[in-house]
Amino acid sequence: MTTTTTERLSAxxxxxxxxxxxxxxxxxxxxxxxxxxxxxxxxxLTLLTMAGALIVALRHSLGVGNESALLATAVAPGxxxxxxxxxxxxxxxxxxxxxxSLEMTxxxxxxxxxxxxxxxxxxxxxxxxxxxGFLKSMLWPxxxxxxxxxxxxLGMASSPxxxxxxxxxxxxxxxxxxxxxxxxxxxxxxxxAWLKKVMGVIxxxxxxxxxxxALYNNVAGSHASTGAQTAWLKYLPTSWPLLVADGxxxxxxxxxxxxxLLTLVYVNLERITTAALKKSAAAGAYAASSLLSMDxxxxxxxxxxxxxxxxxxxxxxMIFKRGTVHARSIxxxxxxxxxxxxxxxxxxxxxxxxxxxxxxLASVEFLGNAILIAVALYLCAHFAATALGATARFANxxxxxxxxxxxxxxxxxxVHYVVPAVAMTIWAPVCFGLLLALGVGSPPLLILAILAGxxxxxxxxxxxxxxxxxxxxxxxxxxxxxxxxxxxxSFLSGPDLSLIVxxxxxxxxxxxxxxxxxFPIQLTLTWLAFLWGTHVRKPKSAKQAGGLFGTPPATAxx
Amino acid sequence: xxxxxxxxxxxxxxxxPTGNTSKPSPMAQRKDVVRAEKLQAGYAGEAVCGVxxxxxxxxxxxxxxxxxxxxxxxxVKTLVGQLExxxxxxxxxxxxxxxxxxxxxxxxxxxxxxxxxxxxxTVEEHLAIVSAGHGVDDVEAxxxxxxxxxxxxxxxxxxxxxxxxxxxxxxxxxxxxVRPRSLLVLDEPEQRLDTAMRHxxxxxxxxxxxxxxxxxxxxxxxxxxxxxxTKAIFISDTIHAMxxxxxxxxIASENPHAD
Numbered sequence: 001m002t003t004t005t006t007e008r009l010s011a012x013x014x015x016x017x018x019x020x021x022x023x024x025x026x027x028x029x030x031x032x033x034x035x036x037x038x039x040x041x042x043x044x045l046t047l048l049t050m051a052g053a054l055i056v057a058l059r060h061s062l063g064v065g066n067e068s069a070l071l072a073t074a075v076a077p078g079x080x081x082x083x084x085x086x087x088x089x090x091x092x093x094x095x096x097x098x099x100x101s102l103e104m105t106x107x108x109x110x111x112x113x114x115x116x117x118x119x120x121x122x123x124x125x126x127x128x129x130x131x132x133g134f135l136k137s138m139l140w141p142x143x144x145x146x147x148x149x150x151x152x153x154l155g156m157a158s159s160p161x162x163x164x165x166x167x168x169x170x171x172x173x174x175x176x177x178x179x180x181x182x183x184x185x186x187x188x189x190x191x192x193a194w195l196k197k198v199m200g201v202i203x204x205x206x207x208x209x210x211x212x213x214a215l216y217n218n219v220a221g222s223h224a225s226t227g228a229q230t231a232w233l234k235y236l237p238t239s240w241p242l243l244v245a246d247g248x249x250x251x252x253x254x255x256x257x258x259x260x261l262l263t264l265v266y267v268n269l270e271r272i273t274t275a276a277l278k279k280s281a282a283a284g285a286y287a288a289s290s291l292l293s294m295d296x297x298x299x300x301x302x303x304x305x306x307x308x309x310x311x312x313x314x315x316x317x318m319i320f321k322r323g324t325v326h327a328r329s330i331x332x333x334x335x336x337x338x339x340x341x342x343x344x345x346x347x348x349x350x351x352x353x354x355x356x357x358x359x360x361l362a363s364v365e366f367l368g369n370a371i372l373i374a375v376a377l378y379l380c381a382h383f384a385a386t387a388l389g390a391t392a393r394f395a396n397x398x399x400x401x402x403x404x405x406x407x408x409x410x411x412x413x414x415v416h417y418v419v420p421a422v423a424m425t426i427w428a429p430v431c432f433g434l435l436l437a438l439g440v441g442s443p444p445l446l447i448l449a450i451l452a453g454x455x456x457x458x459x460x461x462x463x464x465x466x467x468x469x470x471x472x473x474x475x476x477x478x479x480x481x482x483x484x485x486x487x488x489x490s491f492l493s494g495p496d497l498s499l500i501v502x503x504x505x506x507x508x509x510x511x512x513x514x515x516x517x518x519f520p521i522q523l524t525l526t527w528l529a530f531l532w533g534t535h536v537r538k539p540k541s542a543k544q545a546g547g548l549f550g551t552p553p554a555t556a557x558x
Numbered sequence: 559x560x561x562x563x564x565x566x567x568x569x570x571x572x573x574x575p576t577g578n579t580s581k582p583s584p585m586a587q588r589k590d591v592v593r594a595e596k597l598q599a600g601y602a603g604e605a606v607c608g609v610x611x612x613x614x615x616x617x618x619x620x621x622x623x624x625x626x627x628x629x630x631x632x633x634v635k636t637l638v639g640q641l642e643x644x645x646x647x648x649x650x651x652x653x654x655x656x657x658x659x660x661x662x663x664x665x666x667x668x669x670x671x672x673x674x675x676x677x678x679x680t681v682e683e684h685l686a687i688v689s690a691g692h693g694v695d696d697v698e699a700x701x702x703x704x705x706x707x708x709x710x711x712x713x714x715x716x717x718x719x720x721x722x723x724x725x726x727x728x729x730x731x732x733x734x735x736v737r738p739r740s741l742l743v744l745d746e747p748e749q750r751l752d753t754a755m756r757h758x759x760x761x762x763x764x765x766x767x768x769x770x771x772x773x774x775x776x777x778x779x780x781x782x783x784x785x786x787x788t789k790a791i792f793i794s795d796t797i798h799a800m801x802x803x804x805x806x807x808x809i810a811s812e813n814p815h816a817d
Contacts, residue, residue, distance in 0.1 A: 009690050018676060021683050113674040118684060118733075120657075122691035123664040274657050275640055 011128020014119065044496075051503060055511050082213045083225070087364040088152050088242060089233035090206050095148055096179060096238040097202035099141060103183035104196045106287065107280035109134045109272060116278045130269050130277070134184070138262075141176035148172065153245035160245060167252065168245035174255030175238065181261035187280070188271050204353060207360045214363030214438055312343035329405040333415045337391045341419050344390065351387050354380040355427050359434035373440065374506045377431070382498040384427055385460045388420040392464025409536045413461065417534050421457025428453040444514035448505050448522050455501030455526035458533025463494025467537070501529045589652065591616055591741050591772035592637065597646035599629060599636040605644045606632050608797045616740065619763070619773035621787035621802065623809045628793045630776045631670075631745050637774065638668050638743055650741065664692070667739035669730055671749065675718035681705070681729050682714040685736050692737040704732040707762070709755065724750040731759065741772045748779040760785035780806035 009017075110133050111119070119129050149172030153165050186192030217224035234242055240251035316339045320328045341348070358376045361367045395402045395416065402412045428449040435441050504522045508514045592614040600606045607629030614620045622630045635641045637648050639655040639662070648655045656662060675684065682701055689697045705711045708728040718726055727750040734742060742763075748756045760782045767773050767788065777783050783790065783806050790805035792798040800808065 009693075014687060014691055018679065018687065021679055113672075114676045117672045117674040118676065118687055119691075121663055121668070122688070123660045123693075124691060125660075126658060270658065273639075278640075 009124065011119075011122075011124045011126070014122065014124065015129065015132065018115075018119075044499075047499070047503070051507055055507055081368070082210055082217065082363050083227045083230050084156065084364075085227060085233055085242075086213065086225075086230045087210060087367070088156055089230075089236060089239045090210055092148070092152070092238040092241070093236060094203055094206040095144070096175065097199040097206065099144065099176065100179045100183060101196055101199035101203055103141070103180060104186055104192060104199070105280075105283050107133075107187060107277075107284070108137050108180055108183045109187055109269070109277070109280070110137060110284055111277050111281050113278070113281045113285050116274065116281045120274050120277065125270075127270050130272060131266075134266070134269060138177065138180055141180050142173050145169070145172035145176040149241045153241060156242050157245035164245055164247060167249070168241045170255060171244040171251050172241040174252070174258045175241065177258035177262055178254055181258055181265055184265040185261065187276055188265065188268050190273070190276060204349075208353070208356055210360045210363045211356050211434065211438075214359075218438065314339060314342045316342070325406060329407050330411065330415055333405055333407070333412065334418050337416065337419045340391050341388065341423070347387055347390070351384045351423065351427060352430065354384040354387070355431035356434055358431060359438055359440075362435055362438045362440045368440070370510045370512070373435075374509050377509070378499060378502055378506060380431070381424075381427075381456055381502055382459065382495055385420060385424055385456045385498060386463045386494060388423050388457075389460040389464035391419070392416050392461055396465045410534070413465075413534045413536050416464075417457055417461055417530070419457075420460035421454045421530075424456035424460070425450060425453030428456070441509060442514065445505065445508055448508060448514055448518055451519065451522045451526060452501050452505050455529035456498060458526075458529040459494055459497040459501060461533040462497045465537075466493035497529055497532060501525055589616070590614065590649070591618075591651060592620075592774065593649045594637060595647050595649075597633070597636065597648055598644040599632040599641065600644040601632070601641070603644055607793050608795075609646065610791065610793070610797055611646075612791060612799070614741075614772050614774060616772050617767060617770050619767045619771075619775065619786050619788045621783045621790040621805060622774070622776045622793055623778070623783065623790055623805050624793035630793050633793065634743060634745055634774065634776055635670075638666060664738070665740045666743065667734040667737060667741070668743045669734045669747065670745045671727075672730070673723075673726060675726070677717060677719055680715050680717055681710055681721070684718070684729065685733055688733045689736040694737060697736075700736050704735050707735070707758075708732045724752065727751060728755065739771070741774065742766075744773070744775045746776050746778065748777060748782050756782055757785075778809060780810045783809065 109130055111129065115129065120126065146169050149169050150165065153168040154160055157164060157168070182192075182195075186195065213225060233239060237254070240254060243251050316335045318332050318335050318339070320331045322328075323331070357380050358373055361373055361376050402409070405412065407415075429446060432441055432446045432449040436443070436446055504518050504525065508518055590613045592612075594610055594612050597610045598605045598608070599610075610633055612620065622633060624630055632641065636643050637650075637655070639648075639657040650662065651665060653659070653661065657666075679687075682705065685701045685704065686697060689700055694700050701714075702711070705714050708731060710725065710728055710732065713721060713725060718729060721729065731744075731747060734744075747759060751759065756779065763771075763773060763775075763786045767786070773786065775786060777786075784802055787802040787805065790800045790802050792800055792805055792808055
């Protein structure tokens, strides 16, 4: 039986105890994390050094100008870029919409799932648990505002002075605080679902307007859109920091507005329901696991709508009557994978949008640096490839699914390869075709990219079937809580193969030409990637002489 | 560490204990602890089951029974304020349900199947947070007693993710017993417990109910129900009030009209 005193611990004491007790037993260190991936880091650095040397040699042999490869532009001469104002305003609008959407999903007043489960039921003032998260979470949008607004103001201001730049940054911070305040108020009142949907659409569509405008400008010639036609964009509230950088002061009213709203939120913090805090905690946990799996679709979903729900009418034939049992099983499995892919049209749309992002960069003249586009290409290709890996990840988490058909494990793994390989082989010409339309690259580079497509499908499998981090290993303290050693190694599984497969394409893009030797090299890498990606790891128990009770290992019986 | 902070705080400012709060306070005795009136539970305004009306006094145990998916857990989550009701009202100790109030958190202990733990804290540290957070007088002794009752003494220094799912379930249940409570809400407490533990828990719960606790429990176990409940509601396509014996027979046969 329990007896109580009138004396209870405060929320602050409970918070401090939870953090300190956890860290007091941390058994690993940062070096343990680093040391286990040093071979990967060394390998990556060697790969980049070799790629750099190849680029320099290739540029020299192709006679492509004398400028440094670091400064080389990928955009063809005579290209009609979008205006600087349109580019800046679009970037600010996209980032602001993305920030608001993200904040509305993650909280913005956030706690972790264990915190909501073990703290919120205690009879102590909830403000002590909620307020620190509210104040800390304000820091990130503020930092983001400074990082984004400062360079844009420097680039856009007619006569930038330190004072004007400081005021522009303050205006940007005010904008970020206002968005944070709006998201917080929506969390407190349980409203704003429509606002989140609108922000999601803006985030997805705004970057595409840059590609569309650039394509139009290059077709329209003298009728291309002018600075005067896009001048209205600087009066969008998200562009106000640019006005301040040019000397206007009235947009600074946004700071007062933001502070007023934040005060209102601060006073009402304790009105946030337990259900709302648990919902945002679940969203945070989902986003963290998506980030660990490097899956763009899951990450994007976790930051917008949450786990996929709903129904689909897509039906493909799954029962086949012709052919051997082996052939029919393969057809059924392939059809199942295709059905799963087609039942997620939003994933396919995101893959298509990822194909357009490098072109969005290229459409802005000052962003048309070859290395910048190459980095964007790599990231977009990898995110597109992992977005197609939902079936593989599901099978990795539920291995029994892959044993339903009477097929050897290697065959099943190769069937997994079909959908991502086909999709990435289609993705490559879409992405490089858009770039080519904007004067970036050449037809041979487009063909090289198509040859790399099936290799990216293999990267999908490597990322999808990556081994999970071993949570029994010593944990290492991090600002977000303990993480197990082995997490980085697991994290890099997938991005490494994407980089290796794309290397010939990226080197040729930066070099500005495609030598004929690049084609056989690309084909070889794609073939090796296929073998690597579809390789089935033997489980630890099967690596020993025999399986359980001396029976042959499971894989040997297949 | 928490215990040291807490002990020094209590010793320096000690006031007389408020007494054993697992017994109902005189104010709560003979009064409705829970009163649900025409309550309909569901998600996003869409009901998942029929209308429920009942009252639960101190020293009573109400079992909600019925087939999977009938909406029992949804009803319970609505009763404790974790979900908005589609219609109707719930009062706990005469006040509208609001889990943000101190009174609610002081009086109501809820155990759902939430598998969320601080990965770096041990079993006893989790329990210490709850116990000290509720101002329990002798935290160390209370935790030791509950660890022993739930068979976790040897695992006190273990971390939750090194426990089996059944042991984690015991830990969650222990967390409800290391703190004072006048209403205990359990959602399928028998889940993942072995037969001996189920019996032990049921016997203890019955003793606490007899001593004045109000218990609201969702269960699929006829033996658990027979031991613990003083009354029952069968939730299916329709809602039926039953005796515990009728309910035990009904869930054994999935027939709400069984005698």
